Amino acid sequence: MIENNVPHVGSPVRIVVVGAGNRARTYMHYVKANPGKAKLVAVVEPDKVRRDFLADQFGIPEEMRFCNCKEVFSLPRLAEAAVICSPEKLHYDHCMLAIEAGYHILLEKPIAQTLQECEEIARKADEKRLRVSVCHVLRHHPLFAKIKELIDSGKYGDIISISHMEEVGIDRYTHSFVRGTMNRERDNNPMLLAKCCHDLDFLLWIVDARCRKVSSFGSLRWFREENAPAGSALRCVDCQVEGECPYSAIDLYKRRRDWIGSFIPAPGEMIDDVIDRELKEGRFGRCVYRCDNDVVDNQVVAIEMDNGMLISLIINAFTQCDCRNIEIKMTLGEISCYGDMIKARHFRSREISAFDFSHLGKIPHHGGADMAVIGNFIDSLLNPELPLISPLKMAIESHHVIFEAERSRHTGKTIKFKTND
Ligand SMILES: NC(=O)c1ccc[n+]([C@@H]2O[C@H](COP(=O)([O-])OP(=O)(O)OC[C@H]3O[C@@H](n4cnc5c(N)ncnc54)[C@H](O)[C@@H]3O)[C@@H](O)[C@H]2O)c1
Known part of the structure; x- marks a missing residue:
């Protein structure tokens, strides 16, 4: 499906990334590997550690590091595309700001939180003749x-x-x-x-x-709390039955070292410091029966x-x-x-x-499918005849x-x- 017949974009496609978390870091591997096709020029991220962690890797100057979308999307256009990887509830606002400012968009799922919001994004993108691709990775796997x-x-x-x-x-x-x-x-x-x-x-x-x-x-x-076993506590580190609990945070993060990709050490810290801090006082050390889920x-x-x-x-x-x-x-x-x-x-x-x-x-990266997600988006901007594999309207x-x-x-x-x- 050719989504909006856009004018040709020259290479490399310049990118602003919004939300420098796991997904953004993944997509930026593609940018690093394909400097002739894509170039990261700005990072929007409220968390300084995350912002600098990504921006430093690409030599992004201080003035192109932003704390929020309003700052960047109120400036004259800095790039052709925005890769939006912010938390889900912010997608609609971020997407509308970026489209209004004239950016093509690679948008992490979900598009938005209501059908009306999804349709508004589509209307706005049509009006501005911009392409929006949604990161539905299975299509690329x-x-x-x-x-x-x-x-x-x-x-x-x-x-x-x-x-x-x-x-x-x-x-x-x-x-x-x-x-x-x-x-x-x-x-x-x-x-x-x-x-x-x-x-x-x-x-x-x-x-x-x-x-x-x-x-x-x-x-x-x-x-739920009513299913918590006798001897359990608010945190795994204080729990008397942690040794037999299949959901133990100590077992998951400290012993098996799984799911620690989002634990980013601050300068001078080691990953074990972050794990220990999470177990003692962070959200990831909580008893699964006593969370706010x-x-x-x-x-x-x-x-x-x-x-x-x-x-x-x-x-x-x-x-x-x-x-x-x-x-x-x-x-x-x-x-x-x-x-x-x-x-x-x-x-x-x-x-x-x-x-x-x-x-x-x-x-890595979903069997390489994540690289194909951003690859198809970039290629479709470089060659407007090339259809998006996951266009907004299908999503x-x-x-x-x-x-x-x-x-x-x-x-x-x-x-x-x-x-x-
Ligand atoms: N396609 C997939 O397979 C897949 C897999 C996992 C997550 N996701 C989606 O990707 C998106 C991001 O997930 P993630 O795992 O990278 O989360 P993450 O928490 O690692 O990253 C989100 C980042 O956005 C930042 N952020 C918060 N408020 C912001 C704001 N106002 N402006 C800019 N940035 C802001 C956070 O500080 C964080 O660094 C979510 O929508 C999620 O559902 C998709």
Whole structure:
């Protein structure tokens, strides 16, 4: 899909990055590796340590380091593109400011927090003839692209139904959605939007149909104070049963040293200092049963498409693996994907084709897909004929289904979409 027929942009595409956290640092690996195509010229980040950490790597002068978006987007345009990686609830404001100032945008998911906001961004981008690409990384991942290729080949016929299981992984869940900053709907977003907008986007991308009806159920069932075991305390460091707790912060961060990528040492500090500080007084040392979280830990979404196809999506936090399992039932065969392995079975020939993507586990940045996300955005600016793989308007369609699924979860009603039939 060619999103807004934009004038040619010369290389390298100059970039302003907004929010110098994990995602921005990831995308800037692409910039470092492709100096002929992209150049970081300014960093917007309120946290001085993070701002300087990124800016120093690119030799960004002091006057191009900003604390907030208003400062940078009220200046005459400094660059052609903005890469927006700020916290989710700020995306709408940051995106509108950047579009108003004339920047093409690579926008981290989710787009915004309501359908109206998403549509306003699209209207404004159209008005200014700017491109907005949403970082729906599955579209750029070889495994998910292979599933689409198999479906599009026609060999397996038409899709009858899809069961899609998002296995969040217990470590990711406790880190981000219980202790971390994505743990409250009001402060961030519902789990379905924050985590599973990728899944809904993927599902709508592979099917040639539109949503007719959606229903959803879900709750925060386990990570609540009434489930705290006897002997537990407000923090893992004070807990008498920490040694047997599967959700221990000491085990996760200090012993296994997992999920410490967002712990950034201040100058003169070591990573162990940050881990110890978090365990003693930070949000990541808290008991999982005694946090201020309210996002769901289990949810189901049922969708009927306008051609009768049925889709079920299950989000489950209680999994050791952090992966997606998919079963696609089709008229001439079936395609399944468990973790890294796709199998396609053809009914008449009895042929089974297997595709192993386990080698991608060793490639950083989502198997290289993150580099493809920013690569497609930059290439589409350098060559306006090149379509965006994840254009804003397609992402709005999947966000719409999510907003309605959440409405269903809260009201107990099945939500019907306006369709042509
Ligand atoms: N596409 C994916 O696979 C994927 C994966 C993880 C996160 N994300 C999304 O990426 C975005 C960023 O996530 P992250 O993991 O990098 O988070 P992060 O917390 O590491 O980074 C966000 C940064 O934004 C900064 N910030 C806060 N207020 C700001 C403001 N007013 N202006 C500018 N910057 C501000 C924070 O200080 C922080 O450094 C979120 O929308 C998240 O949902 C996407």
